[in-house]
Amino acid sequence: MIKTVSTTPFQDQKPGTSGLRKKVPVFAQVNYAENFIQSIFDSLEDFAGQTLVIGGDGRYYNREVIQKAIKMAAAAGFGKVMVGQGGILSTPAASNIIRKYKAFGGIILSASHNPGGPTEDFGIKYNIGNGGPAPEKITDAIFARSKVIDTYKIAEVADLDLDAIGTFDVAGMTVEVIDPVADYVELMEQLFDFPSIRALIASGVNVVIDSMGAVTGPYARQILETRLGAPEGSVRNAVPLPDFGGHHPDPNLVHAKELYDDVMSPDGPHFGAASDGDGDRNMIVGKGMFVTPSDSLAIIAANATVAPGYARGIAGIARSMPTSAAADRVAEKLKIGMYETPTGWKFFGNLLDAGKATVCGEESFGTGSDHVREKDGLWAVLFWLNIMAARNESVEEIVKSHWAEYGRNYYSRHDYEEVDSDAANLLIIALRDKLATLPGQSFGALKVATADDFAYHDPIDGSVSKNQGIRILFEGGSRVVFRLSGTGTSGATIRVYVERYEPDASRHAIDTQEALADLIAVADQISDLRKRTGRDKPTVIT
Incomplete structure (x- = not known):
């Protein structure tokens, strides 16, 4: 009833900020989803007999991967799976279920705000027992395992009726199909x-x-x-x-x-x-x-x-x-x-x-x-x-x-989507090379106070996360931030964040883009963004 399947590793299964995201045809490749799910299980310890929560946002390919995940969880030794009716669980609802029922963790199938459909986006994310996304030490382990995996295990059983609320047996593992909304x-x-x-x-x-x-x-x-x-x-x-x-x-x-x-x-x-x-x-x-x-x-x-x-x-x-x-x-x-x-x-x-x-x-x-x-x-x-x-x-x-x-913080984000990955990476590298020389430089009325590549020192576990975004801070509190997004599935998205603090209430009714116009111009001047990407305007302004 438990089958061991030989497989060949894929080298592109590195999770981003919110799990592994690819186009549906990539996930639909033979063994692609199975490899990643098995890599998750192989990177975890002491889950025998424990509960796993599974659900997704209902996008294309959601039901198919849920069936695979249930059967593989049974083969891996989980004692119980809780799955939303119809394969549905919003991401916050899944987090709540993990926490409320003290599950070991959960697999959430989503590509968040990205489009869905036969040729659009899909994603798999693992959440730990506190209900939150897996930390980097786990996602790094999953990626490392995915590059060398040669087998996965799956229960050879019929697909489960995901639309029927109730308790079922899958290869000796309990599966509870729950109302996704009530809790x-x-x-x-x-x-x-x-x-x-x-x-x-x-x-x-x-x-x-x-x-x-x-x-x-x-x-x-x-x-x-x-x-x-x-x-x-x-x-x-x-x-x-x-x-x-x-x-x-x-x-x-x-x-x-x-x-x-x-x-x-x-x-x-x-x-x-x-x-x-x-x-x-x-x-x-x-x-x-x-x-x-x-x-x-x-x-x-x-x-x-x-x-x-x-x-x-x-x-x-x-x-x-x-x-x-x-x-x-x-x-x-x-x-x-x-x-x-x-x-x-x-x-x-x-x-x-x-x-x-x-x-x-x-x-x-x-x-x-x-x-x-x-x-x-x-x-x-x-x-x-x-x-x-x-x-x-x-x-x-x-x-x-x-x-x-x-006071008002005038603020806007300019997204340049599906930029050539090499061009985007070279832009960030060039900005890093300029950081040491920017402080003290003036661009019109704007004078750079500090510039750095943001690094986070976690005050709880002491971990350090480097290269989290280029920050250019000007005297008076204005700033420009550049970073590459980790949520897309093709090309690169360059995000430019622009901010100015205005304490004077009489100046709170200015149009946002007008209030930030000089900062937006300086951001392009410092980064050569238009020249490097060939884009004359952002894809999205928020």
Whole structure:
């Protein structure tokens, strides 16, 4: 019943910041997915008889790989697998399941905000027992194993009916097909003041959520429409589809423009939100106000105590290095810890586990807290609704009040996607070579104070992560950051982050790109980005 299959290693199975991501035809190669799953199991210890959680965002090839993973888990010696009905589990829901049921770990099948379909993106990520993404020591071990693997083991049994909730036997291992939504909804009800949010909606505040044909549809429907009383249809694109209904499931001003335009129209909703492919990202829009993810983190932290689950206050705030310093000013006022980490949610895990940080966020539309060990899109949406209900203010009023108190961090990210990998790497190398000579140089009115390649020294385990992004900091607090993204599947994505702090409230209504224009020009001047990439403008501006 347990079959050992001979295989040949693939040399391209290095996990990125969020697991292994490739195009579906790559994963569909004979033994490709099996090799990587076996490499995960071979890199772990002491899991015999333990529970493994498996689920995904419903994208194309999700069901096929779940069947493989279940059979291989049985062959590896796991005692139980918990899998979401239909193969569905949002990433934050999977993290919650791992934590709630004390599972050994979990396999999450997703390529997050990347498109889905027969020729689009797929991904496999391993999460450890705290519910968070595997740390680098594990992902490095998985990659090392994948380069030499010569066999994998799999149970020779029929496919499981993933649509039937219940308990089943697979080669002596228990498989429990669970309701993917129930445990997550229960957790949200513990954290937020549902009666107050229900009253806010009943008062006439029109709330819509665009699930973009992706995984959060069932979760958002159960919470917003069933529990909070929003009218049917308030959750748009609510059915998870293998190709996300043709949507690019990335909740930003480019791919969620229809929602943005609707909220900004005179008769549109008062509050709009969008989530991504696997449910861990969010976009918040209010009438007359788009909320940047950096501001969203700061405002949630500043108002955290209005939510029952955070009424005792927060221990600290963590943000990725490219995220704006808006949250730093909140931490300073609250006299709590502020932690700057590399990009990648796994870097928050140690801080959350140690009780150093309670809320955390990234500029790439990800916000979360210590309730799970992943970013959580619907959690952020509910937090905003809870803040609106508690303050009896609109999104625009809340944001402008925050700027008046803390100052505004003008902030933008310019993405250059699918750039030739060699050109992108040479650009970063050239920037590194300039770092020592930049301090003291002036570019118009901007004078460089410091320049470095960000390195993170984890205060909990002492590990060091180098080469996490080129930082150029100017006198007065402005800065430009360059880094290569680890979330794509083809070419390279160069991200350029631009930030200026403005304490003067009379200057808080300037257009963001106008407020940052001189910094954007200097970023190109220092990096020769246009010349090196052949691009005259970014693919996406957020």
